[in-house]
Amino acid sequence: MSEKNSIRSLLKTARRTAIILIVILGAVGFSAWWTMHRAEQEMRANLLQKARLVAGTVEIERVQALSGTDEDLQNPEYLYLKEQFARAKEARSDCRFIYLMGRHPDGRVFFFVDNEAAGSEDESPAGQIYEEISSDYLRAFESNTEMIAGPVTDRWGTWVTALVPLHDPESGDLIAMLGMDVDAGVWKWNVASGAILSKLLIIVSSIGLVLLSFLFGFLYVMLRRVEKNIQEQQNDLIESERKFRSVIEQSNDAIYILYHESFDLVNKSFVDLTGITLEGTQDPGFDFLENLTPESRLLVSERLAMRERGEHPSDIYEFSLFNTLGEIRLVQASVSEIDYRDGKAIIGILRDITESRQAEMRLEESTKRFEDLAD
Secondary structure (H helix, E strand, O other): OHHHHHHHHHHHHHHHHHHHHHHHHHHHHHHHHHHHHHHHHHHHHHHHHHHHHHHHOOOHHHHHOOOOOHHHHHOHHHHHHHHHHHHHHHOOOOOOEEEEEEEOOOOOEEEEEEOOOOOOOOOOOOOOEOOOOOHHHHHHHHHOOOEEEEEEEEOOEEEEEEEEEEEOOOOOOEEEEEEEEEEHHHHHHHHHHHHHHHHHHHHHHHHHHHHHHHHHHHHHHHHHHHHHHHHHHHHHHHHHHHHHHHHHHOOOOEEEEEEOOEEEEEOHHHHHHHOOOHHHHOOOOOOHHHHEOHHHHHHHHHHHHHHHOOOOOOOEEEEEEEOOOOOEEEEEEEEEEEEEOOEEEEEEEEEEOHHHHHHHHHHHHHHHHHHHHHO
């Protein structure tokens, strides 16, 4: 009788152990899936932000000067954009291609310019039709919105792509679509590797309840590897920020970054336009509004008040300021919120449009005089 009780006890213990193992495996599986899902969402948001930053440095006038045909191959604006994209690609090691696409009236999508060297077997020369364009890309054109597409496959490979539209600042019309490609194989590996590491740590922790003493050394090695990876990621972030600052510094537009309500970065073009250095913004009595004309102070002050009230004024607007010579310059400002360091920041791009606006006024006056003479 006692032997039967022992067998029943062993079977009961085995069932409990099996249930516990199933629960643990289920928890591990769910945790791995959730970790991969969360990692991919974060990677998509990060890729889209990188594409936004590159799009913010593209001068719309240069794109508007392109015809979208092979006649652009010797166009100085085409060559400038090609070099600009090549530098931007070098600053982002995970990125393979950066390019601009346009769309013909008949719906066919073509390439304006890419980062590849002229003659490269992977180059998409000016005017080349994108025959195998995916429905995801077309949806970005049709909805005129930014998005992450993919994985999608074309003649160059399989990619996860960030798409960001470029608009005419005055009319709001779609001028071009900026694309930034990441190899889908590398993308999936980065997602999976993070999930695998998390899964291993969970399994090791579960086994550690029974074999804690045996796993101390193993956990120490794993933690050292994690620490090394974190340090490498921090170094990569520092290097990425350095390259990002280099791209901003080379821009012809005046660019600044506001972080924690203070200027954290201003480029040379900003200093040349306003005469304000980064050190100058740190002075206790500094007020950027003092460099604006009285009418523009009211305009900018009202926009700040609107933001404090939770309203959302247009990201693109115009105001006048005094330059280093005391001249009044009309600038077009474009502001947006970006992920920066451990929080959010405001990046502002100021473009001097004084000459272009004066040229427009002269043209209008000339047209009016001609009409008056004709009458």
